[in-house]
Amino acid sequence: MTFLALVATELRRFELRRAVRWMVVLGLLIVVVVNVVQLARSEVSAASATSEHIVQGPNGPVPVRIAHDAEDRRVRVGRTFEQTIRGLGIGLVMFGVLLGSTFIAAEFGASGLSTQLIFEPRRVRLYVAKTLAVFIGAAVSAAIIIVWAGLLQLLVSALRGSTAGVDAGWLGERATDVVRASSACGLGAVCATAVASIARRTVVAVGVLYGLTAGTGFLGGVTWGEPLARVSPMNTLFGMGYGDLNDPEGFFGLRTLTGAVTISLVWVLVVSVIGAWWFERREIR
Amino acid sequence: MAAAVEITGLRKVYGSKRPVAAVDGLDLSVPEGGVFGFLGPNGAGKTTTIRAMVGHLRASSGSIQLLGVDVDKALPTIIDQIGAFVEAPSFFPGFSARRNLELLASSRGFARADVRRALDTVGLEERANDRVSGYSLGMRQRLGIAAVLLKNPRLLILDEPANGLDPAGILEMRNLLRRLGAEGRTIFVSSHLLSEVQQTCDRVAVVVRGRCVANGTVEELLRGEVTRHRIRIPDDGDGSAQERAVSTLRAHGLEVERDGHGGLLVAVSPSRAQDVTRVLAEEHIYLAELTPIERSLEEVFFELTGEPGAA
Ligand SMILES: Nc1ncnc2c1ncn2[C@@H]1O[C@H](COP(=O)(O)OP(=O)(O)O)[C@@H](O)[C@H]1O
Ligand SMILES: [Mg+2]
Numbered sequence: 001m002t003f004l005a006l007v008a009t010e011l012r013r014f015e016l017r018r019a020v021r022w023m024v025v026l027g028l029l030i031v032v033v034v035n036v037v038q039l040a041r042s043e044v045s046a047a048s049a050t051s052e053h054i055v056q057g058p059n060g061p062v063p064v065r066i067a068h069d070a071e072d073r074r075v076r077v078g079r080t081f082e083q084t085i086r087g088l089g090i091g092l093v094m095f096g097v098l099l100g101s102t103f104i105a106a107e108f109g110a111s112g113l114s115t116q117l118i119f120e121p122r123r124v125r126l127y128v129a130k131t132l133a134v135f136i137g138a139a140v141s142a143a144i145i146i147v148w149a150g151l152l153q154l155l156v157s158a159l160r161g162s163t164a165g166v167d168a169g170w171l172g173e174r175a176t177d178v179v180r181a182s183s184a185c186g187l188g189a190v191c192a193t194a195v196a197s198i199a200r201r202t203v204v205a206v207g208v209l210y211g212l213t214a215g216t217g218f219l220g221g222v223t224w225g226e227p228l229a230r231v232s233p234m235n236t237l238f239g240m241g242y243g244d245l246n247d248p249e250g251f252f253g254l255r256t257l258t259g260a261v262t263i264s265l266v267w268v269l270v271v272s273v274i275g276a277w278w279f280e281r282r283e284i285r
Numbered sequence: 286m287a288a289a290v291e292i293t294g295l296r297k298v299y300g301s302k303r304p305v306a307a308v309d310g311l312d313l314s315v316p317e318g319g320v321f322g323f324l325g326p327n328g329a330g331k332t333t334t335i336r337a338m339v340g341h342l343r344a345s346s347g348s349i350q351l352l353g354v355d356v357d358k359a360l361p362t363i364i365d366q367i368g369a370f371v372e373a374p375s376f377f378p379g380f381s382a383r384r385n386l387e388l389l390a391s392s393r394g395f396a397r398a399d400v401r402r403a404l405d406t407v408g409l410e411e412r413a414n415d416r417v418s419g420y421s422l423g424m425r426q427r428l429g430i431a432a433v434l435l436k437n438p439r440l441l442i443l444d445e446p447a448n449g450l451d452p453a454g455i456l457e458m459r460n461l462l463r464r465l466g467a468e469g470r471t472i473f474v475s476s477h478l479l480s481e482v483q484q485t486c487d488r489v490a491v492v493v494r495g496r497c498v499a500n501g502t503v504e505e506l507l508r509g510e511v512t513r514h515r516i517r518i519p520d521d522g523d524g525s526a527q528e529r530a531v532s533t534l535r536a537h538g539l540e541v542e543r544d545g546h547g548g549l550l551v552a553v554s555p556s557r558a559q560d561v562t563r564v565l566a567e568e569h570i571y572l573a574e575l576t577p578i579e580r581s582l583e584e585v586f587f588e589l590t591g592e593p594g595a596a
Contacts, residue, residue, distance in 0.1 A: 002394065009392040018379060112377040112385065114341065115432055118369050119389050121340050121360050284341040285372075 003129065006120060010133035019102045020137070027095060027145045035152040042075040042160040077157040078165025081150055081174060088146055089181035089241030093234070094210070095145075096138040096185035100192030101205035103134060108197045114284055127197070127276040134193045139186030146178050177243065180257075184241035190268050191233055194275030209234065220252040233267035236260045287353040289440050289471035290315035290338070295347035296495075297333050307333040309495035311347070315473055315488070320466040322486035323475040326590050330495040331475040332372055335444045339369045352440055365393065368438035373448070374429025378418035382409055382428050385417060390435055403431040408457070422449030430461070441465065443474045447481050459485045479586050493590045506585050514558055517548045517574035530570050537564045550578070 014020055055064045107113065107130060120126050157163045188209075196205035216232040219225030229235055229252040239251040239260035254260055292313040298304045308330040315321045325331050337344045338351065340360045349356040354363045376385045386400045404413045407427040412420075417428065426449050433441055446462075447455050462485050466472050476482050482489055483503060491499040491506075499506055518526050530549065534541045539561070540552035551561055555577055562572060 005394055006392050009388055012391070013377075013388055016380065016384065106377070112375050114371055114375045115385075115389065115429075116392075117341065118339055118364070118367070118432075119393050119436075121364050283343075284336070 003125065006125065006129040007132050007136075010129045011137055013107070014103050014133050014137040017103055017106075019106075020099060020141075023095070023099060023102070024141045024144065027141070028148050031145060031149045031152060035149070035156055038075050038153070039156045039160060041073060042156055044070050044072050044074060075153060075156045075161035076165070077150070077153045077161070077163060078170060081153055082177060084149060084153065085146055085174065085177040085181050086242045086244060088149060089177075089184055089243060090238050091241075092142045092145065092181055092185035093188040093237045093241045094213075096142065096188030097192045097209045098206060099138045099141065100134050100189030101196045101202045101209070103137075104130065104193045104196035105200055105202040105205055108279070109200045117284060123280045124276050127272075127279050130197075131190055131193050131272055131275075134189045135186040138189030139182040142182040142185035143178055146181060150174065180243050181241050184237050184264070187240070187264050187268050188237050191237070191271055194271035197275045198278050216252075226252055230254055231263050233264065233271075236263040236267065240264050287317065288314045288350070289317040289352060290321075290473055291350040292334070292338075293348050295334065295337060295349060296345045297330070297337060297342065298345045299333075306495055308337070308344070311492065311495060311497050313490055313497050313500065315471065315490075317471050318466070318469050319487040320462050320472040320474060320485050322482035322489040323473060323492065324479065324482045324489055324586070325475075325477065325492035327477055329477075329492045329590075331477075331492060332444055333495075334492070335369070335371050335442055335475060338442055339367070339371065341371060365436055366439040367442065368433030368436045368440075369442035369444075370429040370433060370446075371444050373422065374425055374432065376417045376425070376428060376432075379416060381414045381416055382420070382431070383413040385428070386432060386435060389432060393436075395435055399435055399437075403434040406434055406461070407431045423451060423454050426450060426458075427454075430458075439470055441470060441472045441474075443472065445475055445477070447476065447478065455481070491586065491589050498589045499585070507579065512552060512554060513578045514551050514553055514555075514561065515544060515548050515574070515576045515578055516551055516561065516572050518570060519573045520547075526570055529568060530565055533564055533568045533570065534561065548574070 050065055050067045053064050053066060054061045056062075116126065117123065154163065154166070157166075192205055192209055195208050196202065199205045199208065212232065213234040216229045216235050219232070220229035220235075235251055235254065237260075239245055239254045240257065242251070243257060245251060245254055245257055245260060248255070251260070290313065292311055295308050295311040295313075296306060297308040298306050311330070311334060313323075313334075323331055323334070333342070336342045338349055338356060340356060343357070351360070352363050352366060354360070376382070377388075380388070383400060383404065386403060387397065390396070390400050401410070404410050407430045409424065409427050409431060412424065417425065420428065426446055430443070430446065433443070443462075447458055450458055459481070462472050462474060466487070474482075474486070486503060488502050489500070489506060490497050516530075518530050520526075527549070531541050534549075534551060537560070542550050544550050553561060558575060558577070562575065565572060
């Protein structure tokens with residue numbers, strides 16, 4: 001009971017933070033911009049339905065007229081939203097890192113930790129509560145952004161596209177996708193929690209994990225590095241966020257979603273144990 | 286009755302390359318109830334001791350018991366009875382005072398009414414919705430006290446609570462501490478300001494370079510041994526009587542110096558004060574005044590620490 005009160009308090013702390021709210025609002029705005037562009041481009045192209053070509057005939061060049069099918073560039077949420085979630089899933093892992101780092105670096109820096117510890121001196125408990133709060137907070141933020149993207153895409157489809165394929169079965173599948181991508185975001189934030197609790201500065205924590213992303217890309221490019229890149233936490237989280245791992249080229253050969261989730265969870269556990277251990281031993285100023 | 290605070294052989298060494306023993310074998314016993322002053326110049330190790338008391342750092346050696354419980358093993362079991370702040374109280378600057386307190390309260394299941402009461406007690410009710418980032422040091426100090434009071438604690442540990450307060454604030458703080466002490470709580474308050482401690486505390490410990498060098502009631506510390514007396518010799522016009530008195534006393538092996546106001550200071554304890562009258566009378570010099578000199582707490586502090594009263 002008291003532990004739940006602690007988690008609830010930490011979640012409230014997270015949710016009340018201006019930086020967190022601004023980041024979520026920014027995410028929602030980006031989604032709006034993307035959908036406005038899609039709205040503008042959502043149409044069946046009528047122009048140049050035919051084209052003229054010059055073909056070499058037996059008596060010299062002959063003009064030939066070819067008729068094309070009109071190009072259908074309408075937004076169809078029923079077909080495209082799955083792909084949208086995949087793309088968002090990768091971006092939201094980065095977003096989770098940003099959220100977790102910002103919140104935790106401030107929490108474990110100077111501001112208020114000393115006072116908090118006088119209310120809850122069990123540091124591991126406090127650490128776990130903060131970690132859970134960050135996971136829930138980041139995952140819910142991600143879910144809000146994805147659902148917002150879905151609603152706008154549905155609106156665009158209804159206005160100037162097609163809503164074909166949107167039914168109960170489709171909704172169920174997309175709900176599963178939302179849970180997967182949001183969880184990836186939450187786990188990214190938990191990794192950031194561990195790094196930020198040690199680094200205690202947002203830029204350092206973000207730098208470490210974004211740097212790891214770049215490092216993973218580099219490793220993936222060299223023969224001996226590919227197995228390392230495959231199990232790198234950022235790679236497995238991206239794989240989890242994207243969700244479709246049938247392409248052997250993508251995600252440095254990561255094959256299955258179960259594998260991506262499993263390795264991600266192992267990473268999260270390892271960095272969290274290190275983070276908690278560090279925090280337990282640290283001297284508080 | 287168990288001691289509210291019992292510290293034995295506390296030692297804390299900072300750093301490994303050039304180790305500094307900030308606390309170096311500190312022994313301290315604080316009885317339950319009343320205001321206890323933990324007095325020492327800057328850098329004496331007060332904050333370090335307090336940080337060890339509330340579990341912010343682990344001591345290199347020694348033990349600390351609060352309310353009869355070993356801090357190293359079981360601080361969480363008594364934490365709800367302890368209110369404390371270390372150095373400048375820390376709060377999240379982007380939140381208001383009220384929000385900061387509400388978050389602390391909700392983490393331990395205290396009610397909103399407790400928050401209001403605490404803010405009211407320290408006189409922050411009016412500014413409670415302002416962000417803490419805009420607070421003066423004195424306001425933060427009050428907020429620190431409010432957070433301490435939130436728990437309705439049995440033991441209060443306050444690190445230099447008068448820091449940053451204006452004279453009116455200091456007076457209020459003093460009254461608040463006395464009132465809380467009179468309610469039967471134990472207030473452990475550190476300070477480098479002697480005047481603070483003298484006016485607020487029932488008992489005092491003086492810490493210097495990480496060790497406790499004196500411990501007792503303020504009266505006990507002041508009483509000590511009277512080691513000097515002031516004497517006055519009636520003026521005989523040319524000051525020759527005083528000259529003769531000085532040489533007579535010196536001839537009898539007593540240390541004498543002029544006090545600069547026409548009197549003489551003789552280094553002698555009360556039990557031997559009569560010697561002064563006797564040897565002078567033998568030379569037909571008669572005293573107009575002989576008074577033992579009470580030491581001020583400033584002098585005691587200076588003797589103990591080698592630093593002037595307000596270090
Ligand atoms: N984190 C630290 N690392 C190294 N030395 C420290 C640290 N904190 C305090 N000290 C040193 O320990 C001594 C005692 O400091 P402190 O406990 O803050 O004294 P006080 O609170 O009585 O002024 C000082 O010499 C100080 O410089
Ligand atoms: Mg100090």
